[in-house]
Amino acid sequence: MNPESLGQHDDWSGVRAVVAGFGVSGFAAADNLIHVGAQVHALTDTASAEELEKAELLEVLGGRVDIHAGATSTLPEDVDLLVTSPGFKPDAPLLAQAHQRGIPVWGEVELAWRLRDPATAAPWLCVTGTNGKTTTVQMLHAILTAAGLRSAAVGNVGRPVTEAVMDPTPYDVLAVELSSFQLHYTQSVSAEAAVVLNLAEDHLDWYTGPTAMADYAADKGRIYERVQKACVYNVADAETERLVREADVVEGARAVGFTLGTPAVGMVGVVEDLLVDRAFIAERQTSAAELCAVADLPSPAPHVVANALAAAALARAHGVTQAAVRDGLRGFTIDGHRIQTVAVSGDVAWVDDSKATNPHAAQSSLQAFEHVVWVAGGLAKGARFDDLVAGVRDRLRGVVLLGRDRAVIADALARHAPDVPVIDTGGGEDEPLDTPGSGPMERVVEAAARLAHPGDTVLLAPGCASQDQFRNYGERGDAFADAVRRHIGT
Incomplete structure (x- = not known):
């Protein structure tokens, strides 16, 4: 059965859906597909204890639910829809097989966009970018809440979007x-502003x-399609404006820039330590x-x-007042x-920016x-550091x-900042991290x-992922903070 035309109130009982991956988004997809009546087969190669409990619930x-090594290598027969978790690359065997067989991949x-209730569907204000996504979305949520709207911060920030659109109490x-991985697998999403x-x-990688x-x-x-x-872009990043120009938008949608400088007409920006709007007011020409x-x-x-300006622009596109922007950000x-x-x-x-x-x-x-003592390193994910070092060496x-x-x-430091002192504390992948006074962060501090x-700042801004030594960036930041407190005796 073809699921392309089905929505929340349609009969999905004839749809045979495979869900690839069983993390937060995978479980949400499987759970809500069952809720609308689809036949669901979830596949994952490994599972945590919490995911095993969710698998039992799903059954x-x-x-x-199939959980074993190689479970995601072969697409089952008789499949109408494949819903993939964002961690699967486009060339993953399961996805390649789906494309070869003409099976939709969402x-x-x-899936969440298609499951919205047409009678109560909440507009989506969408955020992506290499950095600042979560803070911007949280700022946006704070502004919307200050405006008295029932809002939720969802997607890559935490709660799956399917859970929000299927909530029995509709959101405003x-x-x-949205991460690039999530956006790769979108086809029909139409944000109110992005x-x-x-x-x-x-x-x-x-x-x-x-x-x-x-x-x-x-x-x-x-995200702009x-x-x-409103398509909101970064005036200081020409690539974001290029993406707006190339997008196929709904007639009447407009481009709105945000800038740390004085805004031109149609932008938001900064004037004398004030965040100001020259895009969403009638008098914007003057x-x-x-x-x-x-x-x-x-x-x-x-x-x-910059994040606050972007959040404000999205909220203003939705019709939020200036006062609500102020109150939410305050x-x-x-x-x-x-x-x-x-x-x-x-x-x-001593500053922790492990999220960098x-x-x-x-x-x-x-x-x-x-003036900074920079703490850096981890999993570079194929990134280069020459431009960074050249830009901050002074x-x-x-x-x-x-x-x-x-x-x-x-x-990169040797090429672009050869006079800056560097101390290499080692890899430490196999070191225990939970023994005070003995872990890799002790040497770092x-x-x-x-x-x-x-007058200096010691800044943990690693520029790399953390999973070589830590479970996540939060654990890395906590280890840094604990080591700092032990070092200074607090």
Whole structure:
């Protein structure tokens, strides 16, 4: 049975759906497909204890789950639809087999869009970009809530979109974070407004070959397809504007830039420490409307201001008032491990930005401080660091390296900042991380303390993923903070 024309209230009983992967989005897709009546067969090669419990629940509900090595290598016979988790590359055997057999391949986000209730469907305000997605979506959610709207931050930020669209109590609007992986598997999503915050090298282990960066950018640009009201772009990143120009949007949708400078007509920007709007007011040809002060934000760091402007533009496209933008941003706090001051001791600030998992994010973080001891390294995911080092070398008091791909950063430092002191603390992949005083972060903090001068900032902004030494960036940040507190005796 062809599922292409089916929605939430249609009969899915004849649809045989395979769900590839059984993480958060995979379970949500399988669960809601069963809810609408489809026959569901979920496949995963491995599963955590929590996922095993969810598998049992799914089977109680009438689904079938196969969990074993090689489970995702062969697509079952008699399949009408494949819903893939974002971790599967386009050339994965399961997806290749589906394409060869003419079977539709959707992601969980595409499924969610098709399962919206036409009578109560909430508009989607969508966010993507190499860096800043989660903070921007959370800022947007805070603004929408301040406006009195029932909103939710969903997608890559946490709660699967399918759960939100199937919620029995309808939302007024959804703030949707989308990764390039998720966007790759979208076909019909039509956001009310959308933004690509920035574009820089990332995930070049997923996108490979000579067209890797172009393919990555193209997937990001899919967020602008079929936009209804506003395509928001970064004035400082010409690639984001190019993606807007190339998008096929709904007639009447317009381009809205955000800038850290004085905004032109049709933009939002900054004037004398105020965030202002020259895009969504009737008098935009001659004046700008105040949204909030930079001092209202949780940090004056340039990328935080940029995120706030993007969130404000999306909210204003939805019709939110200036006052709600101000109130939402005033009450907003940034999640942990995002430029979070851990301690200040001896006039040295210790800052955790473990969430900076690629060079672009690390550069944004480094540019927020004048003199920095930079803690960097981990899994580089194919990224290069030459542009980053060349751009921040005058800020570097020293560099402390850790992790598997630290040599990639060391090589860039040798080429572009040969006079900056570098301390290599090793890979440490096999070291225990839970013994106070003995883990790799202890050596990192001790080395950083030797390099730091009064007035400096020791900044953990690794520019790399964490899974060579830690379970995730949060554990890495916690290890850094714990080691700092032990070092300074607090």
